[in-house]
Amino acid sequence: xxxxxLDGVETYYGESHILEGVDLEIEEGEVVALMGRNGVGKTTTxxxxxxxxxxxxxxIRYRGEELVGKETHEVxxxxxxxxxxxxxMFSQLTVEENVRIAVPKGSDVEAGLELAWxxxxxxxxxxxxxxxxxxxxxxxMLAIARGLVGENDLLLVDEPSEGLAPxxxxxxxxxxxxxxxxxxxxxxxxNLPMALDLADRFYxxxxxxxxxxxxxxxxxTDSERLRRHLSA
Amino acid sequence: MTGTVLAxxxxxxxxxxxxPGTLSEVLLNGLSKAALxxxxxxxxxxxxxxxxxxxxxxxxxxxxxxxxxxxxMVVLVGSATGDLARVLFFLVGTLVVFAxxxxxxxxxxxxxxRQLYDRPPIxxxxxxxxxxxxxxxxxxxxxxxxxxxxxxxWRDALGTKPGFMAENLxxxxxxVAPLALFQIVFGVVTIGAVWLFLTRTRYGMVVRAGSEDDxxxxxxxxxxxxxxxTVFALGSAVAGVAGMLLMWDxxxxxxxxxxxxxxxxxxxxxIVGGLGTFRGTVVAAGLVGLVDATMTWWFxxxxxxxxxxxxxxxxxxxxxxxxxxxxxFGVEExxxx
Numbered sequence: 045x046x047x048x049x050l051d052g053v054e055t056y057y058g059e060s061h062i063l064e065g066v067d068l069e070i071e072e073g074e075v076v077a078l079m080g081r082n083g084v085g086k087t088t089t090x091x092x093x094x095x096x097x098x099x100x101x102x103x104i105r106y107r108g109e110e111l112v113g114k115e116t117h118e119v120x121x122x123x124x125x126x127x128x129x130x131x132x133m134f135s136q137l138t139v140e141e142n143v144r145i146a147v148p149k150g151s152d153v154e155a156g157l158e159l160a161w162x163x164x165x166x167x168x169x170x171x172x173x174x175x176x177x178x179x180x181x182x183x184x185m186l187a188i189a190r191g192l193v194g195e196n197d198l199l200l201v202d203e204p205s206e207g208l209a210p211x212x213x214x215x216x217x218x219x220x221x222x223x224x225x226x227x228x229x230x231x232x233x234x235n236l237p238m239a240l241d242l243a244d245r246f247y248x249x250x251x252x253x254x255x256x257x258x259x260x261x262x263x264x265t266d267s268e269r270l271r272r273h274l275s276a
Numbered sequence: 277m278t279g280t281v282l283a284x285x286x287x288x289x290x291x292x293x294x295x296p297g298t299l300s301e302v303l304l305n306g307l308s309k310a311a312l313x314x315x316x317x318x319x320x321x322x323x324x325x326x327x328x329x330x331x332x333x334x335x336x337x338x339x340x341x342x343x344x345x346x347x348x349m350v351v352l353v354g355s356a357t358g359d360l361a362r363v364l365f366f367l368v369g370t371l372v373v374f375a376x377x378x379x380x381x382x383x384x385x386x387x388x389x390r391q392l393y394d395r396p397p398i399x400x401x402x403x404x405x406x407x408x409x410x411x412x413x414x415x416x417x418x419x420x421x422x423x424x425x426x427x428x429x430w431r432d433a434l435g436t437k438p439g440f441m442a443e444n445l446x447x448x449x450x451x452v453a454p455l456a457l458f459q460i461v462f463g464v465v466t467i468g469a470v471w472l473f474l475t476r477t478r479y480g481m482v483v484r485a486g487s488e489d490d491x492x493x494x495x496x497x498x499x500x501x502x503x504x505x506t507v508f509a510l511g512s513a514v515a516g517v518a519g520m521l522l523m524w525d526x527x528x529x530x531x532x533x534x535x536x537x538x539x540x541x542x543x544x545x546x547i548v549g550g551l552g553t554f555r556g557t558v559v560a561a562g563l564v565g566l567v568d569a570t571m572t573w574w575f576x577x578x579x580x581x582x583x584x585x586x587x588x589x590x591x592x593x594x595x596x597x598x599x600x601x602x603x604x605f606g607v608e609e610x611x612x613x
Contacts, residue, residue, distance in 0.1 A: 096491055120497035132492040134485040141481055146496050194496065 135176025310565025311463020319511025325552030335539025341516025346433030381512025429529025550606020
């Protein structure tokens, strides 16, 4: 049984048909890259899994259990975490509070904080600062830390390198690589070298359907197979 | 000619206003109004910040709190009841009002408002406006049934006030109103408790997070709907408790007009402070309360022009909207939905 299975998922925004029957599977321990041009439905796929934009048709099973029809907090409770595209820090909460709130209820908060500070020592130094005052790179680290302490079995990571300086992208890559050893990841990423380096497998999405998939080491950043679907 | 006649009058009034006895009276009056406005407006702003709902029925919760609190006091207090016992019964009444109005608020959120979160804001405004009419008219029927005057204060409830709160005291040349002091202390304790809840508890942290981004909060495994209900209930309960305080105040008293008489200043406070910001609401309540008390004194003692004191707080609103449209502590975009 796969950790996550999407079967014929069709999702709409109002009358706009965004996902037109997405099928994909993720095995436990894998890093799977979901690639595609802007606006093909990558973020919508993640939102559909989280039930933030519930599909109208199709099935999403996590550990064999149907997620469609559940509330978002129930999906999260089942072990699905989200590191969203624009980080979505709670800007008026401190760095520490942003980590604290991500520790599941009933879990050891201090242990969660330790885990976050061990992974990102720079964050500990600014733990009392409002998250809204952080740089883009610091916010991304905090977003990953939040995903890390959430005790998730599956992390949905959306465009983690977007808008970051190359040096910071490298740090984000390293952080995700470390997380990948612990957690299954579905990674939406436009930065092809980073996506292919981290991923075991990939799916390519175009106009709301999966048009290609395979092992990450089957392709390279300049292969015609990927450029056909990813170039503008 | 007119100027030469009015100038000495104005100078006289100015002298009277700055007399320590007058200043202390105005200051105390202003702070007591600020405490009440802060209590009522804090619920309004919490609900708007988290749920994105402007609750036009909020004043009705204050009015119901005043009547319910008055009922508890009228039932418990007899003519032989001492002052200390009256204060203790007041605290019992506060707990009853907090629980009952909080439960009513929670039921309103679950039963009515939750159904409209996905609709445009005008639906919620119309719903809460309609709810206010239903609550006010419902209260009017009950009040009339029991032979009370709906428009004027409930005298029996006013009469349950401890004797020491009925008269102003002169202390070292300063005029001190014990009731105003009681309202200030009660308001500070209540607002302090809400502030501690928001800043020192995990649930408060969740409320602040949900006010910023309810989707992200839900994606962290938090049942945001339950948080919505709790905050709506809490805001309604605090508004009801403010009504309980007003029930003893001869300027307000338990009456049906209390619903809109408290709602309008509360809206002014929320907008001046910045929609959805608790800190802004507390500061704005202080500002509006002091302006209200100051202008009330001037219009009662120096300028006779009925209705103008109430209008002055709207002048504060207009000036704020011109100078700083997002309010004193507001951000450009707020609202949970």
